[in-house]
Amino acid sequence: MKQQTFLNMKPHWKHRYCHGGTLRQSAKGRGARPLSSKDPIHLVFKVNKEAVRYGLRSSKNFSLMTRLLKRYSSKFFVKVEQFSVQGDHVHLLIRGGKRSQIQSFLRVLAGQFAQGLTDTPNVKNDGPKVWKYRPFTRVIKGFRPYQIVRDYIQLNECEANGRPSSKARLRGLSREQLMELWV
Incomplete structure (x- = not known):
């Protein structure tokens, strides 16, 4: 009887298109992962810093991630x-x-990347877990949210390449600053 009550559990309206990450720790994010074949999906993999020595931006880890992304x-x-x-x-x-x-893409990409990082393709890893959380996904509904996520990812890439970051970036960028990102 108790198991059947979980089937009828609906997520909070704010989280109906989101799943994983820190949402998984609360009851809000424990439903089925919403995925869409029509709409774009924002996906975030968060790595445990203790398991990855030099970070994901190191040349070995970066090339591993791009190679796996292309393949899968x-x-x-x-x-x-x-x-x-x-x-x-x-x-x-x-x-x-x-x-x-x-x-399958989510499952295989996460698994292959974790095996590549720990160099344990045939044996179980005894060290710390590679992933800090389950992958966060968000189905993007509408053009304006799509633009916001696209600009956010571009801003993150610019900051990873050496652009100084600021706390004000989370409140929004001006039109000129957004155009500067894509140059």
């Missing part, structure tokens, strides 16, 4: 529109075909 996006028919690799997390803006292909 073509295998599972997922289009990677934009990605940004930071020191401890990765942002992706993807579009996919079937729900099962997107799920």
